[in-house]
Amino acid sequence: xxxxxxxxxxxxxxxxxxxxxxxxxxxxxxxxxxxxxxxxxxxxxxxxxxxxxxxxxxxxxxxxxxxxxxxxxxxxxxxxxxxxxxxxxxxxxxxxxxxxxxxxxxxxxxxxxxxxxxxxxxxxxxxxxxxxxxxxxxxxxxxxxxxxxxxxxxxxxxxxxxxxxxxxxxxxxxxxxxxxxxxxxxxxxxxxxxxxxxxxxxxxxxxxxxxxxxxxxxxxxxxxxxxxxxxxxxxxxxxxxxxxxxxxxxxxxxxxxxxxxxxxxxxxxxxxxxxxxxxxxxxxxxxxxxxxxxxxxxxxxxxxxxxxxxxxxxxxxxxxxxxxxxxxxxxxxxxxxxxxxxxxxxxxxxxxxxxxxxxxxxxxxxxxxxxxxxxxxxxxxxxxxxxxxxxxxxxxxxxxxxxxxxxxxxxxxxxxxxxxxxxxxxxxxxxxxxxxxxxxxxxxxxxxxxxxxxxxxxxxxxxxxxxxxxxxxxxxxxxxxxxx
Numbered sequence: 001x002x003x004x005x006x007x008x009x010x011x012x013x014x015x016x017x018x019x020x021x022x023x024x025x026x027x028x029x030x031x032x033x034x035x036x037x038x039x040x041x042x043x044x045x046x047x048x049x050x051x052x053x054x055x056x057x058x059x060x061x062x063x064x065x066x067x068x069x070x071x072x073x074x075x076x077x078x079x080x081x082x083x084x085x086x087x088x089x090x091x092x093x094x095x096x097x098x099x100x101x102x103x104x105x106x107x108x109x110x111x112x113x114x115x116x117x118x119x120x121x122x123x124x125x126x127x128x129x130x131x132x133x134x135x136x137x138x139x140x141x142x143x144x145x146x147x148x149x150x151x152x153x154x155x156x157x158x159x160x161x162x163x164x165x166x167x168x169x170x171x172x173x174x175x176x177x178x179x180x181x182x183x184x185x186x187x188x189x190x191x192x193x194x195x196x197x198x199x200x201x202x203x204x205x206x207x208x209x210x211x212x213x214x215x216x217x218x219x220x221x222x223x224x225x226x227x228x229x230x231x232x233x234x235x236x237x238x239x240x241x242x243x244x245x246x247x248x249x250x251x252x253x254x255x256x257x258x259x260x261x262x263x264x265x266x267x268x269x270x271x272x273x274x275x276x277x278x279x280x281x282x283x284x285x286x287x288x289x290x291x292x293x294x295x296x297x298x299x300x301x302x303x304x305x306x307x308x309x310x311x312x313x314x315x316x317x318x319x320x321x322x323x324x325x326x327x328x329x330x331x332x333x334x335x336x337x338x339x340x341x342x343x344x345x346x347x348x349x350x351x352x353x354x355x356x357x358x359x360x361x362x363x364x365x366x367x368x369x370x371x372x373x374x375x376x377x378x379x380x381x382x383x384x385x386x387x388x389x390x391x392x393x394x395x396x397x398x399x400x401x402x403x404x405x406x407x408x409x410x411x412x413x414x415x416x417x418x419x420x421x422x423x424x425x426x427x428x429x430x431x432x433x434x435x436x437x438x439x440x441x442x443x444x445x446x447x448x449x450x451x452x453x454x455x456x457x458x459x460x461x462x463x464x465x466x467x468x469x470x471x472x473x474x475x476x477x478x479x480x481x482x483x484x
Contacts, residue, residue: 035123035201035328036301037262039192039249040320042205043242044084044132044160044212047272048280048294050239056278059236060224061249067266068298070308072347078316078418079270080339082286082362084135084160087269087317088207092116092135092149094321094340098361099476101402106159106368108136111143111400112482114332116140116321117150117203123328126200128191129154131184131207133160134370139379140171140388142395147171151205155187159372160212166376173380179218181208181238181245189252195340196256201328206249209372211238213273229342235276263324267297267317282447287364288414288425289447305347313421314354319343336481339473357419357462359469364413364430402479408471417466423447424462436463 048054052061053068080090085105086097092115093100100110109115117127129146132155136144146154147170155169163180166173176183188206189228195202217237217335224240225233246266253259271292272279281290297315299305318340325331326342339359345351375394392398410432418422421442427435438452438459452459477482 007398030106034261035125036303037192037195037201037258038120038125038203038324039253039262040186040203040205040250041246041264042088042091042132042207043239043265043266043268043296044207044209045270045273045277045285046211046242046268046296047277047284047291048268048296049447050211050268050272051296054278054296058225058228058232060240061243063243063250064158064266064298066247066299067212067250067264071264071300072305072308073310074267074299074315075310075312076314076420077267077295078293078314078358078360079268079295080317081360082270082288082292083367084132084212084269085367088133089113089136090316090318090340091205091320094318094325094338095326095336095476096359096473097480098363098473099336101477102135103363103365103386104367104372105134107365108144108396108399109149111148112479114335115150116155116324117146117205118209119150119321119330119332120203120328121152122332122354123330124200125328126191126195126198126202127151127153127205128188129156129207130188130191131155132157132159132209132372133207134159136396137394138168138171138376139395141390142397142399144399145197146394153191155327156412157209157372159370160209161372161376162209162214162216165209166373166380168376168379173376173383175380179221179241179245181242182248183209184208185245185249189194189249190413192252192258193256195265196258208242208245209279210242211235211273217241231276235273261301263299263301263327265297265299265320268295271295281445286362288313288360288416290423290441290445293360297348300345301347307349311346311352313346313352314358315343315346315420316340316358318358319354323347337476341444353420357417357465358474359415359417359466361411361415361470361473362413404473405478408474408478411467411470411474415466415470417469419462419465422458422462424459424466426463426466437473438462441469 040366055063079087081087095107215234217234221237221241222233225236237431274284279291280294283289293431322340322342346465356364425437438449
């Protein structure tokens with residue numbers, strides 16, 4: 001079938017005609033037999049522009065490019081947070097990570113949260129996690145390791161990891177050999193092959209450790225960049241290595257005969273690196289401006305979505321949880337408030353927009369050091385000696401404890417409210433001084449022209465929505481979602 005670019009159609013013949021066309025295509029597609037398998041892939045620090053298909057002048061990403069030409073590509077997809085752990089928490093829960101105190105890198109889930117793995121298990125899914133976890137320890141006895149967070153099988157690292165990593169197989173440290181992304185995919189494929197014909201659908205979460213620094217690409221992945229300076233050879237090479245591993249994963253889904261009924265969803269955890277990566281706007285990783293939040297993303301499910309194309313609808317990592325639960329027909333009892341919304345209507349072509357604004361909040365709480373290589377080497381040596389470490393700090397036994405109550409009328413740090421095409425920024429310093437900025441992204445994607453002084457009514461309306469949302473986040477943070 002001829003490829004259709006949804007964005008071009010929107011411009012050419014209007015939304016209604018596009019929706020009707022895509023509905024016809026969707027209705028003609030064969031129904032998936034049973035629940036789909038699900039593979040969620042995530043890069044670590046890959047910016048929106050760190051893809052050849054997004055116009056990078058030097059990067060080579062042939063496998064990502066191939067999928068981008070054959071699937072639905074999100075051109076305005078956002079990480080829920082501008083750094084790693086919080087965004088990963090949003091994928092797990094469908095909630096803004098500040099709701100459960102996952103403010104920065106190294107902060108954990110709360111055991112009280114419902115995870116996507118726990119939810120999908122109620123529909124019969126086998127669940128596996130592979131690669132970077134960074135939502136808690138990967139040791140036995142932790143209340144927030146992958147196993148206690150709903151994963152039946154896991155081969156995981158507490159943070160980013162490089163080549164020849166030591167990973168944790170259900171709490172047992174294992175020394176591996178190989179390029180880091182390929183090690184991750186090979187572990188995931190063991191799980192996928194086992195469950196491919198097993199009568200149960202599966203969820204495989206495949207979280208790469210690349211291209212997080214320090215950049216140490218495999219020699220074969222650096223070769224295409226021989227004319228670049230060394231730091232770029234390693235940075236670009238890590239992305240090419242990840243591309244190579246992703247290609248192997250996607251091809252194997254075809255070889256196993258399960259690609260048609262598998263949802264494959266790819267994105268990054270935050271915007272590009274400063275002075276190195278390519279971003280989707282102003283700023284970079286760790287900032288609430290577009291460059292810190294906008295990330296590459298794409299999805300395919302050939303049995304249901306047969307029409308390749310692009311969408312500029314605003315979508316976020318928090319949308320993954322409610323989307324997949326709707327597809328699986330799962331409704332969780334005592335579900336706390338979600339920030340994500342199901343994208344099923346969008347993906348089916350029955351709407352062209354997400355439908356509600358998106359809130360972001362970079363809280364000033366500091367990150368927590370979580371050196372994967374150091375922690376895993378320590379665990380390996382202890383287990384070799386016959387010991388099973390039980391340090392409460394290493395296990396994060398306090399992860400579910402809510403000791404601090406935050407004021408519900410103070411929102412320190414940098415927050416934003418995205419109601420396309422308008423984006424309102426709110427900056428509150430340590431003294432409580434608040435400054436607002438307003439940008440119109442369709443005309444000013446670099447957030448260069450502050451319109452706050454010329455659109456007072458819009459600022460007031462958006463301020464009201466943002467501050468109501470911030471107050472709800474603080475109520476969750478204070479534990480009120482968990483009370484009967």
